[in-house]
Amino acid sequence: MDNNNGTTLIVMSGDMDKVMAAFNIAIGAAAADKKTNMFFTFWGMKAIQKGNLTGRGLFGRMIGLMNRGGINRIGPSSFNFGGIGRWMFRQMMKNHNVPSLEELRKTAMELGVKLMPCQMSMEIMEIAREDLIDGVEEPCGVAAMLEKSDQSRQTLFI
Amino acid sequence: MSEELKTSLKLNLEGLLCPIPIAKISKAIKEIPVGTIVEATATDPGVLADIPAWARTTGNEVIKMEREGKLVRFYVRRLK
Numbered sequence: 001m002d003n004n005n006g007t008t009l010i011v012m013s014g015d016m017d018k019v020m021a022a023f024n025i026a027i028g029a030a031a032a033d034k035k036t037n038m039f040f041t042f043w044g045m046k047a048i049q050k051g052n053l054t055g056r057g058l059f060g061r062m063i064g065l066m067n068r069g070g071i072n073r074i075g076p077s078s079f080n081f082g083g084i085g086r087w088m089f090r091q092m093m094k095n096h097n098v099p100s101l102e103e104l105r106k107t108a109m110e111l112g113v114k115l116m117p118c119q120m121s122m123e124i125m126e127i128a129r130e131d132l133i134d135g136v137e138e139p140c141g142v143a144a145m146l147e148k149s150d151q152s153r154q155t156l157f158i
Numbered sequence: 159m160s161e162e163l164k165t166s167l168k169l170n171l172e173g174l175l176c177p178i179p180i181a182k183i184s185k186a187i188k189e190i191p192v193g194t195i196v197e198a199t200a201t202d203p204g205v206l207a208d209i210p211a212w213a214r215t216t217g218n219e220v221i222k223m224e225r226e227g228k229l230v231r232f233y234v235r236r237l238k
Contacts, residue, residue, distance in 0.1 A: 024176065024177050027177040027178075027180070027181050028176075028177045028180055028208075028212075030181075030184075031177065031180040031181045031183075031184035031212065032180070032184070032212055032215040032216055033184070033215075033216050034215075096175070097173050097174070097175060098175050099175075099178060107178070107181055111181060111184070111185075
């Protein structure tokens, strides 16, 4: 068995369209029996947060409010219009029987995709371990991500 | 038909879009014995390219794939 046949995705974006592409690719990779890892950093943290308010200090709580997580809160990178675009895209996806982001994340996890949270992003934005959804890996750094990347055929930065 | 296609499992992927058909067949193929066949129906035209590509990557065999109007019916044999 080829041990370096995995797929690694670095999810830096917190936009609905990019996160959706990331999960679609991860699901495709995992379904093809590749060891698949997704490293969520910076804006991508929103996709693995529970959605409660985060932060301890003033700035931490400000960003926690303005950049609130929860995968159902993230909007498209264009045409969001304060949330109307997000609602429209979710309607379109529902009408065409496309799974929602929550369902895609669940399917990915069921297929064994590992969700790795970025420790540094959590420090800066004061996001605690309890603010993340269940089932993610322990927060880690670039060395852990790069090790997975070494074992992957493709590493994608989204 | 010279081949008799004894299917171990029938999978309904109708109405499902990429990447869910791949996710489901990946799970289904692990449930049948090696050498047996999954028969599936799908409506997503993407499966015409996706299923053969998935089969090549995972080392399984697409025995037959045909369109029946809006439906695509295909048979995959588990090889390992």
